[in-house]
Amino acid sequence: MTRRPVAIALVLAVLALLAFDLATSAPLNPYNAPPPIALGSGQASTGAHCGDLPGG
Amino acid sequence: MTGVSLAPERGAGWSGRAALIGLALVATLLLAGAAGPRYGLLLLIGLGFGITLEALNFGFTGPWRRMILFRDPGGLVAQMVCIGLVALAAFPMLAAFSGELNGASAPVGFAMVGGAFVFGAAMQVVLGCGSGTLVNAGSGNAVSAMALPFFAIGSFAGAYHLTWWTGLGAIAPVTLSGTGGLALTLAGLAAVAVLALFLAAPGKRAVPARLWWAALIVALLAIVHLAVAGQPWGVVYGLGLWVAKGVTALGADLSGSPYWAAPGNVTRLNESLLTDVTSLTNLGIIAGAMLVAVWRRGLKSPVGALPVRAWLAVMVAGFLLGYSSRLAFGCNVGAFFSGVSTGSLHGWVWFAAAFAGSFVGIRMRPALGLEARR
Numbered sequence: 001m002t003r004r005p006v007a008i009a010l011v012l013a014v015l016a017l018l019a020f021d022l023a024t025s026a027p028l029n030p031y032n033a034p035p036p037i038a039l040g041s042g043q044a045s046t047g048a049h050c051g052d053l054p055g056g
Numbered sequence: 057m058t059g060v061s062l063a064p065e066r067g068a069g070w071s072g073r074a075a076l077i078g079l080a081l082v083a084t085l086l087l088a089g090a091a092g093p094r095y096g097l098l099l100l101i102g103l104g105f106g107i108t109l110e111a112l113n114f115g116f117t118g119p120w121r122r123m124i125l126f127r128d129p130g131g132l133v134a135q136m137v138c139i140g141l142v143a144l145a146a147f148p149m150l151a152a153f154s155g156e157l158n159g160a161s162a163p164v165g166f167a168m169v170g171g172a173f174v175f176g177a178a179m180q181v182v183l184g185c186g187s188g189t190l191v192n193a194g195s196g197n198a199v200s201a202m203a204l205p206f207f208a209i210g211s212f213a214g215a216y217h218l219t220w221w222t223g224l225g226a227i228a229p230v231t232l233s234g235t236g237g238l239a240l241t242l243a244g245l246a247a248v249a250v251l252a253l254f255l256a257a258p259g260k261r262a263v264p265a266r267l268w269w270a271a272l273i274v275a276l277l278a279i280v281h282l283a284v285a286g287q288p289w290g291v292v293y294g295l296g297l298w299v300a301k302g303v304t305a306l307g308a309d310l311s312g313s314p315y316w317a318a319p320g321n322v323t324r325l326n327e328s329l330l331t332d333v334t335s336l337t338n339l340g341i342i343a344g345a346m347l348v349a350v351w352r353r354g355l356k357s358p359v360g361a362l363p364v365r366a367w368l369a370v371m372v373a374g375f376l377l378g379y380s381s382r383l384a385f386g387c388n389v390g391a392f393f394s395g396v397s398t399g400s401l402h403g404w405v406w407f408a409a410a411f412a413g414s415f416v417g418i419r420m421r422p423a424l425g426l427e428a429r430r
Contacts, residue, residue, distance in 0.1 A: 003196025004355040007346055010193055010201055014339065017298060018329070024305040025328040033092020033331075038156050038286030039149065045286025046320070047333035050293045050381065050390030051162035051400070053222060054318035 102340015
């Protein structure tokens with residue numbers, strides 16, 4: 001077996017994940033999006049990171 | 057990872073390559089239009105990481121393995137240079153824009169140290185860390201592709217239990233900042249690089265040119281990531297979020313977990329992955345690595361046969377990668393790379409514990425059937 005079926009399976013899995021996500025999440029809204037770049041935006045960063053600890 | 061050459065005669069035709077690049081750019085533009093320009097930029101940055109890591113064969117697990125087994129320090133030295141370049145920009149950025157940018161600050165504790173040690177062992181078992189597993193899976197590596205879903209499940213479970221583990225004992229986050237903090241960080245990175253070069257085997261002190269280029273490009277991408285996202289590069293949060301969204305949609309109640317019930321994470325669970333920072337860069341890394349593999353016709357490479365016990369070991373190690381990295385407040389990227397480059401003490405502790413764990417993982421691989429006994 002080559003790497004091709006592995007890559008194809010991964011692509012299908014990612015596409016399935018995104019389809020599931022779009023079907024179960026709040027709709028995307030580009031008009032409510034944050035500024036393109038956080039630096040200089042005047043807004044606090046709200047993204048989640050691996051180093052975050054609730055209440056920390 | 058499949059190699060380092062981008063020679064045209066070995067890869068897909070030029071029309072195929074143009075189509076690949078066009079597809080990636082169209083996906084980025086579609087996302088920017090549908091969700092917002094920041095998210096398109098983050099996907100583009102992720103693609104850049106994936107392309108660079110795969111094309112220039114730059115990573116974390118392999119260089120640590122080569123240092124431990126063969127006293128070959130090239131990759132480790134390049135990592136230190138890369139992190140130092142990021143720190144040179146990140147320290148002043150964080151100081152000047154403290155209301156808009158966050159570093160990768162996290163507490164040091166018993167579970168954090170143990171988690172980093174286990175992560176170091178597990179990443180050597182599967183030969184892939186946080187970014188490495190994504191890159192390798194994207195390039196069609198069957199071991200990493202098998203480890204990835206278990207990595208995600210482990211990340212979800214580790215986050216679910218995180219506050220119990222931190223309750224075992226941890227100190228408040230310690231963050232170096234300002235010129236003094238930057239100087240201390242650079243001195244630490246230089247000390248590691250000098251020690252690695254001092255311990256090098258004869259004739260192995262030279263760092264290949266591709267690693268210098270990779271260190272420079274990855275550092276630039278990491279700095280741009282900090283500016284665009286407002287936070288440093290990370291990997292494992294996104295993987296755990298994918299599973300958390302899945303189990304929530306299937307009816308699971310996560311309110312019993314202080315981590316997943318926290319307001320910020322509830323928001324992330326309700327919003328699309330296409331608006332989550334680490335999910336977007338993770339997807340970009342997978343796609344970027346796959347783009348390089350297709351470009352080189354690397355997907356025609358055969359997949360090696362492994363015994364059943366090796367596949368079982370990959371599944372267990374994949375789960376441990378995810379679980380332990382949540383206890384350690386990140387993997388090689390979120391804790392080590394981003395922690396050290398933004399001044400967090402936990403990044404340095406993570407490095408020491410994970411490097412020690414790597415000695416164990418390297419010795420486990422032959423026993424688990426993942427490589428021939430030495």
